[in-house]
Amino acid sequence: MSTLLLVPGGLWEEMDAERFWRRPGVVAALQRRGFDVRTAERPHRAPSWASEADHLAAALPRHPVTVLAGSNGCSAAVRLALQRPDRVERLLLAWPATAGDDDIDARLRPALAALGATAEVLAALLGGRPLRGSHDSELATLTQPVGVLPAVPDNAVHKRRTVDALLRILPQATELPGCPEAPRPEFPPHLDRFADAVADYIRR
Template sequence: MTATALLVHGGLWEAMDAAAFWGTTGIHEGLTSYGVEVLAPDRPQCASGWDVEVEALGEQLAKRAGPVRIVGASNGCTVAVLLALKFPEVVDRLLLAWPATGDDAAANERARAGLVNRGCPPDAAESLLAGGVLRGVTDQELAGLTRIRVAVLPSVPENPSHQRKTVEALLQSIRGSRELAGCPEPPTPAFRNSAQYLDQLVRTIVEFVN
């Protein structure tokens, strides 16, 4: 059976889309070359809340019998978790890649300033950044991800927006989760300039979704 992977790209209230994150970096093509069916929708830009994103991307899952494996990236990990919780009969595996650090005051202050500078209303920015280990997700919700296979892929090297402590907190919070080989997050130059990272990432995702 062909594996189906729903890719949820990174970004938060900015001009990031699936083509820039998964397409031009070669990840989409790499996965399909291994026979993976890829769903790579655009997240709604300038969404006022995580519920808006879950509703929009949930259309990709509502019409499927499953199973679907979700790969969330950076702030897209929030959407990925919420989708897995909303569609338990469809989603059976969840990969949290380069999870954005949400439980750090300095990281949230930088993110808040960036959101407001890009036109996000302050109240919406506060709502988007609220949460626990992951923004928009309670730690109790994370602990509830026990019935599906969960893996975490760290940003290597870590950086202020994607810290190692977030990976460790996720592994501790989600019983049975495991860590996969990390790499720089796309579409940063560190990732785009290394064919080795692309090959490693594609193989890691293929192994997980299959």
């Protein structure tokens, strides 16, 4: 039985696996499709993506897993795959959050600073492109198969250009059918299609 580790989105906000994956029905839908589904909790207000990866590594079972991450959780998942390549057999990046956008970062910087983020922490969290916390040259070293699920329709936080950049940088990446992000109220009608796309990709 394949093991999936689900990593929720969020960036220094009140978001967890319950709200991101369980309440929308994703965990149950994937379990019905025969997977051993586990959820990870990201550390509260981590100072860097590397520290997030260290935290996630502690939640990994002894055998390699598929990591399904959403939104900003994609940055943590990619960093985990870079730091622990032997533990992550494939990546699924759902609705990857757009990095390097001046308008988005202009809103995030004061919000994160108000929560206690120092200039050093802000640089660590917001730096990188096309994903926060990693650059093209690092992404190109990933050897795992990568599935990318775009936000459809895209929006200010999850832009199509981020998906296009990932597909360009990662020759082993495959675009899967997109849909609204799981925590959004528009997601429920897309649940089965989303779960089928994930299951079909893993079983290839």
